[in-house]
Amino acid sequence: MRFRGPRFMVAVVSCWALAACSGGGMAASDLQGVPVEDPTPKPEFTLTDTEGRPYDFAEETRGQLTLLYFGYTHCPDICPVHLAQIAETFDQIPEVASATEMVFVTVDPERDTPQVLREFLDNFDSRFVGLTGTPAELESAQEAVGVTPAFKEGEGDDYTVQHAGQVFAWAADGLLYAEYPFGTRQQTWVNDLALLAEIEPAAR
């Protein structure tokens, strides 16, 4: 028993040291996404979810690791890749998935009805939240996040939509830590979501 003392103390001190670092002092330098220099609070906007209910983004996601992406279901090139990567990360680290809200906001409300949006997201993970709104509501949501609002290109049924290409990540403390542009690798998602999930919610 006597010999356990010093080693035990070292272990305890190490734990304290680690704990001291884990609140806000998470090794942000280990994030592989594009870091945000000055973490900013979550934007405020209210849209409508796929069940037709109002969804107050800041309120609904409070205290949760939150991912946000603007896209559209007719987009075959980059939107599905982002979403499939996040779904794969959820599969790989289920404890992170259950503490994370993934929010997909359509920038094509004309074609993306709530039902279309739901079916699209269910291809990836049925936990993903889908939001839509009027063109004006969607534009102000994008402005609140600080991205260039999306707009239609081309005519007829075949139009495409130019939209923000990155996924945003707020930790549970409500601060934006990193952005994930298109081309982000699967390993980056796994690494970063695990790290971001360690950040504790801010005291209220």
Add this chain to the structure above:
Amino acid sequence: MRRRVILVTAMLISACGAGETTGIAISDARLGEPTGPNAALYLTVTTDAADRLLGASTDAAASVELHETTSNDDGTVSMQPAAGFDVAPDEPLVLEPGGKHAMLIDADRLARGDSVEVVLVFESAGEVSVTADVVDPQDVLGAERSTMSPELSERGR
């Protein structure tokens, strides 16, 4: 004279439908599993002689369009139709996510593990058939797309 022999040979062989002898070679053909009405086809084209990809067709979709996604300085991405993509001996044509791609419009509900026959149309080489594997969208990113390729091909089966 020599050129004529090659040309005739090429014509004969292409008449038999053997794409690899047109001087065009296609590799890494893959299609993200459709999650909406459209699906994107990615592949790499190498060639012995300068040529241009003009379009494509497949039974698995209503139509196929060539598109190019570009990333803009403000962080947005946009996708534009393209009339064709050039390919040269020293400049392979790479169709890849976030760049040039062929978009299947109103694609069938294909599932990962399926494969799709696509006919590519080149200005000089004519029609070249290729078989594309349908893969999980997370797995379309190309060469360094994953460190776990072997098991990925098993997913969803």
